[in-house]
Amino acid sequence: MNEIAKELLKEVSGLEEMPKGAYNIRENSKSIARQSSENIEIVSKEDKSGIDIIVKPNTKSEHVFIPALVSCGGVHDLVYNDFFIGENADIIIIAGCGVSTGDSCDGSEHNGIHRFFLGKNSRVRYVEKHIGVGIGTGKRVINPVTEVEQEEGSFMEMETTQIKGVDSTRRFTKAKLKDNAKLVIKEKLMTHGDQFAESKFEVDMDGEDSSVNLISRSVARDYSRQTFISKINGNTRCVGHSECDAIIMDHGVVSAIPEITANSLDATLIHEAAIGKIAGDQMIKLMTLGLTEGEAEAKIIDGFLN
Amino acid sequence: MLKLENISFEVENEKEILKDVNFTIEKGKFIAITGPNGGGKSTLARIISGVVKPTRGKIIFNGEDITDLSITERAQKGISFGFQQPVRFKGITVNDIINIAAGENITALEASHYLSEVGLCAKDYINRELSDKLSGGEIKRIEIATIIARNSSLSIFDEPEAGIDLWSFNHLIEVFRKMHKNKDASIIIISHQERILDVADEIIAMVDGTIIIRGAKESVLPELLHCESPENCMNCHDILEAKII
Ligand SMILES: Nc1ncnc2c1ncn2[C@@H]1O[C@H](COP(=O)(O)OP(=O)(O)OP(=O)(O)O)[C@@H](O)[C@H]1O
Ligand SMILES: [Mg+2]
Numbered sequence: 001m002n003e004i005a006k007e008l009l010k011e012v013s014g015l016e017e018m019p020k021g022a023y024n025i026r027e028n029s030k031s032i033a034r035q036s037s038e039n040i041e042i043v044s045k046e047d048k049s050g051i052d053i054i055v056k057p058n059t060k061s062e063h064v065f066i067p068a069l070v071s072c073g074g075v076h077d078l079v080y081n082d083f084f085i086g087e088n089a090d091i092i093i094i095a096g097c098g099v100s101t102g103d104s105c106d107g108s109e110h111n112g113i114h115r116f117f118l119g120k121n122s123r124v125r126y127v128e129k130h131i132g133v134g135i136g137t138g139k140r141v142i143n144p145v146t147e148v149e150q151e152e153g154s155f156m157e158m159e160t161t162q163i164k165g166v167d168s169t170r171r172f173t174k175a176k177l178k179d180n181a182k183l184v185i186k187e188k189l190m191t192h193g194d195q196f197a198e199s200k201f202e203v204d205m206d207g208e209d210s211s212v213n214l215i216s217r218s219v220a221r222d223y224s225r226q227t228f229i230s231k232i233n234g235n236t237r238c239v240g241h242s243e244c245d246a247i248i249m250d251h252g253v254v255s256a257i258p259e260i261t262a263n264s265l266d267a268t269l270i271h272e273a274a275i276g277k278i279a280g281d282q283m284i285k286l287m288t289l290g291l292t293e294g295e296a297e298a299k300i301i302d303g304f305l306n
Numbered sequence: 307m308l309k310l311e312n313i314s315f316e317v318e319n320e321k322e323i324l325k326d327v328n329f330t331i332e333k334g335k336f337i338a339i340t341g342p343n344g345g346g347k348s349t350l351a352r353i354i355s356g357v358v359k360p361t362r363g364k365i366i367f368n369g370e371d372i373t374d375l376s377i378t379e380r381a382q383k384g385i386s387f388g389f390q391q392p393v394r395f396k397g398i399t400v401n402d403i404i405n406i407a408a409g410e411n412i413t414a415l416e417a418s419h420y421l422s423e424v425g426l427c428a429k430d431y432i433n434r435e436l437s438d439k440l441s442g443g444e445i446k447r448i449e450i451a452t453i454i455a456r457n458s459s460l461s462i463f464d465e466p467e468a469g470i471d472l473w474s475f476n477h478l479i480e481v482f483r484k485m486h487k488n489k490d491a492s493i494i495i496i497s498h499q500e501r502i503l504d505v506a507d508e509i510i511a512m513v514d515g516t517i518i519i520r521g522a523k524e525s526v527l528p529e530l531l532h533c534e535s536p537e538n539c540m541n542c543h544d545i546l547e548a549k550i551i
Contacts, residue, residue: 217396245396284357285393287377288386289407289452299406303397 005071012096023065050080057086073104087119096129101136109141118154132165150181179207187216191224200229205238214242220252234267313363334489338506346515355387384459392449407452420451425474443469
């Protein structure tokens with residue numbers, strides 16, 4: 001692994017050395033290090049690039065690390081990862097993707113297709129960080145597709161963060177929930193320059209008393225553009241909530257497009273969106289505490305995305 | 307230490323909100339500003355802290371003309387201002403704001419101290435976000451705690467009593483008394499509360515953008531209420547009780 005890859009690895013997953021337990025590290029379209037644990041098995045797919053992660057029922061408090069790195073320009077990575085989570089298992093998945101163009105002018109791209117199959121009453125916390133680095137002029141692109149199928153009583157929390165360096169991203173997250181299944185998605189996004197980011201969600205609540213809570217906080221600076229699309233279908237007695245909170249700066253543009261459909265009288269669906277520049281009174285308050293304009297702005301943005 | 311010279315504030319096509327306001331506050335003094343709603347009290351506080359610029363007049367702070375200084379520069383020179391309506395933030399915590407106010411990283415214990423001064427149990431609040439999930443009284447107390455944490459030479463509080471329950475109010479009065487013991491620091495409190503006025507060295511009454519009288523409570527209240535002896539008058543008693551001076 002070269003220095004860029006090491007740096008990316010640290011940024012996206014907090015790892016400085018090989019972790020304990022199960023992991024798979026992917027660099028430039030190849031799996032370069034892998035370990036299974038007693039309860040979590042990682043195997044290569046036979047028909048395409050990618051892995052199956054199989055978690056035994058009742059596995060408790062284990063971590064799986066699956067960072068993917070593109071450490072040189074010109075790589076266009078495409079990967080399929082499937083997660084099979086056994087009944088009653090309770091695990092944390094640390095994913096993340098770092099793309100670098102190095103100093104080349106060829107773009108780098110990572111397209112990951114992740115599918116999650118959560119068994120009854122299982123719990124998953126999925127943490128994913130995306131970054132782009134490199135001084136090369138090529139575009140850094142990450143297009144993640146996530147599909148989630150949740151059995152009865154399962155719980156999934158997804159935390160996704162993309163703070164800098166990715167020029168273009170189209171994220172598509174799709175979920176189907178059975179009885180009592182719960183899905184929580186927290187998305188944090190900041191775009192700069194002329195970056196573009198689209199995040200699209202499509203959730204079907206098919207089971208009684210299932211629920212989804214989708215929270216997006218984002219900042220669009222410079223000339224960057226973001227689109228947030230949330231499509232939530234309540235097909236039975238269920239609760240759905242989505243919230244898009246965005247700060248625009250400079251010439252940033254943000255659109256929030258909700259599409260909530262109640263196909264049942266007992267579905268309760270709420271969408272909230274607030275887009276605007278940093279509130280003037282927030283700046284003033286922090287300046288009366290002695291911060292400069294720049295410091296006040298940085299504090300507000302940091303807090304907002306923290 | 308603070309001197310206002312002919313301060314006026316007009317907004318276009320509106321009435322004059324402040325008209326030729328002059329006053330001085332000496333080091334170590336505690337002044338209360340009172341008067342009817344819309345009289346210009348908050349506007350005056352905003353002008354002193356730099357949030358708005360006066361259309362005429364000068365502000366002298368510790369001998370220096372600060373009329374053209376920014377909010378930040380004034381804050382750094384030692385002016386603090388607790389808002390009538392505290393600002394809410396998504397993602398900034400109580401601990402963050404107290405640290406910002408203190409101007410350095412302080413220990414959790416020190417931060418807790420400022421919260422207990424305003425009657426908040428630190429462990430319940432220190433990690434809370436300053437979002438709209440905090441109640442009106444809670445955010446108001448946190449606002450006051452940040453001003454205490456700043457420990458600056460001039461502290462301005464705009465209606466600190468608003469929304470604060472009775473028990474905490476008694477404690478708050480003690481906090482102001484304690485701050486007043488510091489002979490290097492001056493305090494301006496805008497208030498409609500007779501008991502806060504009691505703690506002040508002097509009271510200023512503002513009506514329609516002018517100071518109509520300044521002096522001890524005994525001389526200011528009769529003037530403000532147009533009554534010779536407000537303490538013994540049924541009508542004024544009701545007004546004082548209702549805290550709508
Ligand atoms: N920027 C502005 N534009 C127009 N009118 C203003 C502006 N700022 C203040 N005013 C008006 O000036 C008057 C004084 O307002 P100010 O908030 O200073 O009163 P106050 O004495 O603090 O009242 P209260 O006791 O209700 O807090 C009010 O009539 C208010 O509407
Ligand atoms: Mg006011």
